Amino acid sequence: MTPSHLTTFAEDARRLIDDPHAIGVRLGTLLAQDGWLAPEHREPNRFQYRQHLLHVSPCRRLSIVALVWLPGQRTPIHDHVSWCVVGVYEGRELETRYRAVEANGRRWLEETGSVEARSGHVEVIVQDVEDIHAVTAVGGGPTISIHVYGADIERLGSSIHRRFDDWPIRRQERRAGWR
Numbered sequence: 001m002t003p004s005h006l007t008t009f010a011e012d013a014r015r016l017i018d019d020p021h022a023i024g025v026r027l028g029t030l031l032a033q034d035g036w037l038a039p040e041h042r043e044p045n046r047f048q049y050r051q052h053l054l055h056v057s058p059c060r061r062l063s064i065v066a067l068v069w070l071p072g073q074r075t076p077i078h079d080h081v082s083w084c085v086v087g088v089y090e091g092r093e094l095e096t097r098y099r100a101v102e103a104n105g106r107r108w109l110e111e112t113g114s115v116e117a118r119s120g121h122v123e124v125i126v127q128d129v130e131d132i133h134a135v136t137a138v139g140g141g142p143t144i145s146i147h148v149y150g151a152d153i154e155r156l157g158s159s160i161h162r163r164f165d166d167w168p169i170r171r172q173e174r175r176a177g178w179r
Contacts, residue, residue: 005036010055010064013148017062020083023148024124027087031120031146037066037089044068044142049075054146056154063153067145069093069137077109077134077164080127082150084159087122091143095123098132098169108168117145132164 009030016022030036041052045068055064069091077098094116098109109132116138117123125131137143149159 005030005033006054006064010057010062013064014057014059014062017057017059017150020085020124020126020148020150024085024087024122027085027146027148028120028122031087031089031122037144041066042068042142042144044070046070049073049137051153051158053154056152060152060155061150063149063151063159065147065149065153065159067147069143069145071137071139071141071143074136075134076160077132077167077169078160079131079133079162079164080125080149080159081156081161082159083127084125084131084150085122085148086117086125087146088117088119089144089146090119091137091141092119092139093117093143093145094136094138096134096136098134098164100132100164100167101170108170109164111169111171127161 009026012026013023044050049067049069052066054066094114096114097112099112101108101110153159
């Protein structure tokens with residue numbers, strides 16, 4: 001029996017576990033393949049984005065998850081428990097990035113930019129380096145993104161470390177070339 005694209009990717013990701021950027025390159029190759037995501041892992045939830053756990057490594061330091069979104073569904077503003085590699089398998093996402101600012105006993109978020117990600121787009125998010133963001137499905141149909149985490153998502157239940165629901169947001173003036 002030949003290994004599936006997902007199985008081969010999981011083996012490569014385990015081998016590359018300490019190099020999320022290399023995993024990102026490999027995820028781009030996986031996203032270019034079609035038909036490897038099982039139908040049951042493509043099912044949405046009509047109320048919020050749905051997480052499908054695809055793989056947890058035997059060492060429990062690596063998880064692969066498919067998130068399925070319907071148009072308009074979004075995450076809270078959050079950061080992660082570990083590094084994260086995200087690739088869009090199908091559809092479109094809008095990622096809005098923020099920076100946490102604390103001064104004179106006050107705290108707020110500053111919007112620092114956004115990325116519209118289409119099928120095949122891969123982002124590497126390194127923990128504690130500008131990893132505060134929110135994601136919204138902006139396509140006309142379902143969006144599926146594949147997430148690889150340097151953590152045991154089966155045990156944790158989610159990759160979200162902190163939510164920033166109660167932090168006010170200040171938007172910076174748009175600069176040329178900034179989306």
